[in-house]
Amino acid sequence: MSMLRPLRLVLLGAPGSGKGTQTSKLLKEFGSIKSISSGDLLRKQIELATPLGLKASSYISQGQLLPDSLITGVIGDELKSRDLLTSKASWLLDGFPRTVGQAGALDKYLSTHDAALNLVVELDVPHEVILNRIENRYVHVPSGRVYNLEYNPPKVAGKDDITGEPLSKRPDDTAEVFGKRLEQYKQTVTPLKEHYAKQGILSTVSGTTSDIIYPKLVTLILQKFAR
Ligand code: ATP
Numbered sequence: 001m002s003m004l005r006p007l008r009l010v011l012l013g014a015p016g017s018g019k020g021t022q023t024s025k026l027l028k029e030f031g032s033i034k035s036i037s038s039g040d041l042l043r044k045q046i047e048l049a050t051p052l053g054l055k056a057s058s059y060i061s062q063g064q065l066l067p068d069s070l071i072t073g074v075i076g077d078e079l080k081s082r083d084l085l086t087s088k089a090s091w092l093l094d095g096f097p098r099t100v101g102q103a104g105a106l107d108k109y110l111s112t113h114d115a116a117l118n119l120v121v122e123l124d125v126p127h128e129v130i131l132n133r134i135e136n137r138y139v140h141v142p143s144g145r146v147y148n149l150e151y152n153p154p155k156v157a158g159k160d161d162i163t164g165e166p167l168s169k170r171p172d173d174t175a176e177v178f179g180k181r182l183e184q185y186k187q188t189v190t191p192l193k194e195h196y197a198k199q200g201i202l203s204t205v206s207g208t209t210s211d212i213i214y215p216k217l218v219t220l221i222l223q224k225f226a227r
């Protein structure tokens with residue numbers, strides 16, 4: 001297992017670009033990294049039918065973003081309750097921030113804890129490839145594990161490899177809602193990338209599959225953060 005200096009990473013990428021897959025791989029390889037996925041967190045709240053889940057589900061089912069103030073509070077609370085607001089912890093965020101407003105709020109919050117972001121990586125996957133993937137995607141909601149019937153099928157059809165629990169299709173992975181999410185991403189990512197390019201922490205890794213992207217991502221992280 002490789003040792004890293006404290007890494008505070010944001011993964012950017014279109015819906016279906018493989019942020020969740022890259023996250024699982026990184027967590028396996030670098031035991032010190034923790035992760036927060038905004039989408040996974042919200043899906044769990046929906047499954048538990050909490051007040052937050054009820055609020056979130058109407059946005060999510062329509063492929064719309066939650067208001068900045070709401071999601072920013074959720075992620076801030078999660079960082080705090082998991083003790084990640086220190087300059088010693090290593091973590092990555094998947095799915096947050098999604099807007100410049102969210103990015104600015106996060107910067108402010110982190111700087112008061114001496115834990116500013118130190119890397120932002122955009123996963124650059126051609127959008128035709130992504131559209132193909134989505135119909136084959138299944139998820140295990142409690143863990144956030146993602147399967148693809150073509151590239152990464154579960155060992156037993158319809159069941160999570162680790163727990164044996166049922167997999168489900170995300171209701172926002174339909175062609176219609178997915179198209180909206182992709183359009184939404186295209187409109188918000190450019191200013192977000194500019195925000196981080198100005199800070200000198202933005203990198204991009206490109207590829208058509210997660211297996212091509214992953215080694216590039218690891219090389220990048222090791223170059224900058226290996227002890
Ligand atoms: P994928 O999981 O395929 O990478 P995605 O990034 O579009 O796709 P999630 O991150 O799982 O999907 O988010 C699902 C939904 O949850 C979004 O469409 C949105 O409604 C809501 N959501 C998640 N993160 C945020 C955020 N940072 N700001 C606002 N809404 C969010």
Ligand code: MG
Binds near residue numbers: 039094
């Ligand atoms: Mg995701």
